[in-house]
Amino acid sequence: MTEEAPQGVDPHIPNAARMYDYFLGGKDNFKADRDLGDMVLSVLPEVRDGTRENRAMIGRLVRYLCEQGITQFLDLGSGLPAQENVHEVALRHAPEARVVYVDNDPVVAVHGRALLADPDRVAMVLADMRRPEEVLSDPEVRGLLDFDRPVAVLMMFVLHLVPEEDDPQRFVAAYRDALAPGSYLAISHVTNDVATERVMQVSDFYRKANAAFTPRSGGEIGAFFGDFELIPPGLVNGPGPHGWPFDPDHPLPIDEDFARMAYAGVGRKP
Numbered sequence: 336m337t338e339e340a341p342q343g344v345d346p347h348i349p350n351a352a353r354m355y356d357y358f359l360g361g362k363d364n365f366k367a368d369r370d371l372g373d374m375v376l377s378v379l380p381e382v383r384d385g386t387r388e389n390r391a392m393i394g395r396l397v398r399y400l401c402e403q404g405i406t407q408f409l410d411l412g413s414g415l416p417a418q419e420n421v422h423e424v425a426l427r428h429a430p431e432a433r434v435v436y437v438d439n440d441p442v443v444a445v446h447g448r449a450l451l452a453d454p455d456r457v458a459m460v461l462a463d464m465r466r467p468e469e470v471l472s473d474p475e476v477r478g479l480l481d482f483d484r485p486v487a488v489l490m491m492f493v494l495h496l497v498p499e500e501d502d503p504q505r506f507v508a509a510y511r512d513a514l515a516p517g518s519y520l521a522i523s524h525v526t527n528d529v530a531t532e533r534v535m536q537v538s539d540f541y542r543k544a545n546a547a548f549t550p551r552s553g554g555e556i557g558a559f560f561g562d563f564e565l566i567p568p569g570l571v572n573g574p575g576p577h578g579w580p581f582d583p584d585h586p587l588p589i590d591e592d593f594a595r596m597a598y599a600g601v602g603r604k605p
Contacts, residue, residue, distance in 0.1 A: 344441055349544040351496050352414040352440050358386040363415050363446055371543055378536045381593040389523065392599065393491055394419045396521055399601075400487045401428035405519060407486040408434045409476070411464040411510075412493030415443050416450045421489065422457045432456065433479045437470055439463040464493070465501050467509035485517035485604075492597070494559065495525040496546040507559045516604050522559055523599040525550045526572060530596050556598045563602030570600035 349371035353364040357372045360383075364372075376382055397408070406429045410421050413436035425432035436447055436459045447459035458475045470476060480486055488510050497503045511520060527534050527550035534550050541548030557570050572595045 350440060350442070351541070351544055351546040352438065352443050354544065355386060355492075356415040356417070358383050359390065359417055361415060361417065363442065371540060374540045375537050378533050378540075379593070385593060385597075388594075389492055390417055390419060392523070393421065393489070394424045396489070396491075396601065397421050397424040397487075398428055400519055400521075401425060401432070403519070405429075405485055405487045406432045407480050407484065408432065408489065409480060409486055409510075410434065410436045410489045410491075411470070412490065412496070413438050413443070413447070413459075414440075414493075416447055422451070422453075426453075426456065434458075435460060435476050435479050437462050437464055437476075464490075465497065465503075465506050467506050467513070471510075471513050482513055483515055485515055485519070487519040487521065488514065490520070490522045490559075492523050492525070494522065494556075495549050495551065496541075498547040498549050504558060508561060511561050511563065511604065514604050518604045519601055520560060520563055520604075521599075521601045522556065523597055524556045524559075525597050526553060526556065526595075527551065528553055528572070528595075530592065534596060553598055557600070560600065560602040563604050566601040566603060570598050572596075572598040 346365040347367050349367045353368040354372045354375070357364040357369050400408070406425075408421055408425055413421075421436070422432070422434035425434055434457045438444060438447070438459075439462060441461060444459055444461040451457045451459055456479070458479050460470070460473055460475050462470050462473055464470060471482070490507070494503055494507070514520075525534065538548040538550065553570060553572065
């Protein structure tokens, strides 16, 4: 990717979505993203493998949700398109599936729209997930998703990029309240319960980026599910033998201590 940026995008300010793309080995990033990404890797070299495992985990999650009969997906803070996107997995297992991606980064929106092959089933919406009233009333969102039926809302590795002053508990609750019974909420989130020194170093690095890095405790992360029923084994950090994020048929490709730096869970609305 050249250093030319879309109008309104400053390529000199590191961007969390483009850094994630860099960790995945993508090309949709600028020098500022790569430089700050290298700083993160100097402290947490496992991040490259961790981001790839996160993509694989999302694939397993979507397959599981399709098996539960879910055909509608709202992917909040979706980031730049990568291999095995939500819609690719969902349409493979449920051809009638509908998927809406939401991100507030114009670069993400431009690339997402360029790569989406089925506008009748998939949409990329430029919006801020922190404003649920705007997301949930967006014509494209409403055009594809029927909130009178179950919807799976995905917040995968995005809430730790939201600072406390944005009141994430409030806006996550707004999404929960908008969902029909039988809907699901999936969250993965970096924690400060373990490896605190390294996690806080990364948090300091992200002060230079467009998004704050706010790791949270397991209790704080669990609170995002409200009264949703957590799917066994519940909120998981680490590879335990029955941890839903991890593939029991293959060895964990990342260090177990690193895996414990994030929680993941899925809740169902009663």
